[in-house]
Amino acid sequence: MAELLDPKRVRSLAGRIGLRPTKSRGQNFVVDANTVRRIVQKSGVGADDVVLEVGPGLGSLTLGLLETGAAVTAIEIDEALARLLPETVAELQPGNAERLRVVAADALEVTTLPGPEPTAVVANLPYNVSVPVLLHLFATFPGWANGLVMVQLEVADRLVAGPGSKVYGVPSAKLAWFAGADRIGTVSPNVFWPVPNVDSGLVRIVRRDPPPTTATREQVFRVIDAAFAQRRKMLRSALSGLFGSSAAATGAIEAAGCDPTARGEVLAIEDFARLAEQLSTPVS
Structure with a gap:
């Protein structure tokens, strides 16, 4: 030895x-x-x-x-x-x-x-x-x-x-x-x-492989950072800066299959990836 x-x-x-x-x-x-x-x-x-x-x-x-x-x-x-x-x-x-x-x-x-x-x-x-x-x-x-x-x-x-x-x-x-x-x-x-x-x-x-997504890692990490910047805020408020307004954030969050009133601490990495996909997707 x-x-x-x-x-x-x-x-x-x-x-x-x-x-x-x-x-x-x-x-x-x-x-x-x-x-x-x-x-x-x-x-x-x-x-x-x-x-x-x-x-x-x-x-x-x-x-x-x-x-x-x-x-x-x-x-x-x-x-x-x-x-x-x-x-x-x-x-x-x-x-x-x-x-x-x-x-x-x-x-x-x-x-x-x-x-x-x-x-x-x-x-x-x-x-x-x-x-x-x-x-x-x-x-x-x-x-x-x-x-x-x-x-x-x-x-x-x-x-x-x-x-x-x-x-x-x-x-x-x-x-x-x-x-x-x-x-x-x-x-x-x-x-x-x-x-x-x-x-x-x-x-x-x-x-392991990242979740399948069209978003880049940088986009996903931007969403993660925003979601936890003020972790007690609901997602619709926490992500309003990324999407331009609370209303736009709400639409993007719902399109990603998440609850706008939830907080970042309940989202898995797959959820963050779906949210990041909305950054480049127009919300109607």
């Missing part, structure tokens, strides 16, 4: 580059090898996979993924961490070093990757940008089919929420365009350094 990071080694690596973890970049590093192996096991990643990891940090999860025989492409915004990661892998898992590629960049700005297209995404996503990053990875790299991400527990619950849930909202609906998602575990703050003040959740993701 390959060597993974422990608390002592994590602090030693941080000291080597003078790293002081910052909240602005959501830097909380996993220091427990058992947690890493649990995440990797639940991800189902194997030797045939090319894993895309965002925010590898000091390499805790990276080492666990490489241990499976998978290739790993890691995107790291912190240049010092990006330089250190290959050195860490070479020291602890020299036989696996050739299967690691590191991209020093902001994941939200990455549109191409070196090497083969990723088949899976496994990541401890920075809390402050987890949802935008996840949606960007879906839109930009269509080849990956499965994923497991660790995010703040509150975010995990939002990602997997279904229509009618109190926490169902923009993240839930937009993720549903790309994939199905389930929360499959929680992670204690105590396995991180520094220790965050929230639990984390593990979200399993399986990509």
Whole structure:
């Protein structure tokens, strides 16, 4: 079994580059090898996979993924961490070093990757940008089919929420365009350094085709954003800006087979797609 990071080694690596973890970049590093192996096991990643990891940090999860025989492409915004990661892998898992590629960049700005297209995404996503990053990875790299991400527990619950849930909202609906998602575990703050003040959740993701529609993804997402901008508003009021008036919105909503007095929180992604089709359809 390959060597993974422990608390002592994590602090030693941080000291080597003078790293002081910052909240602005959501830097909380996993220091427990058992947690890493649990995440990797639940991800189902194997030797045939090319894993895309965002925010590898000091390499805790990276080492666990490489241990499976998978290739790993890691995107790291912190240049010092990006330089250190290959050195860490070479020291602890020299036989696996050739299967690691590191991209020093902001994941939200990455549109191409070196090497083969990723088949899976496994990541401890920075809390402050987890949802935008996840949606960007879906839109930009269509080849990956499965994923497991660790995010703040509150975010995990939002990602997997279904229509009618109190926490169902923009993240839930937009993720549903790309994939199905389930929360499959929680992670204690105590396995991180520094220790965050929230639990984390593990979200399993399986990509699926979007609902059949003549609307574009951008149109559907515009409707989702408008529907939840003031989530207590009825749809006819929430969508009046998109359709030009409350009356026009009412006609479009009815044409889409929805209730104008309902709220966005009860609509499934298929409903939003039908509403988006009305954006380019004259309402009589």
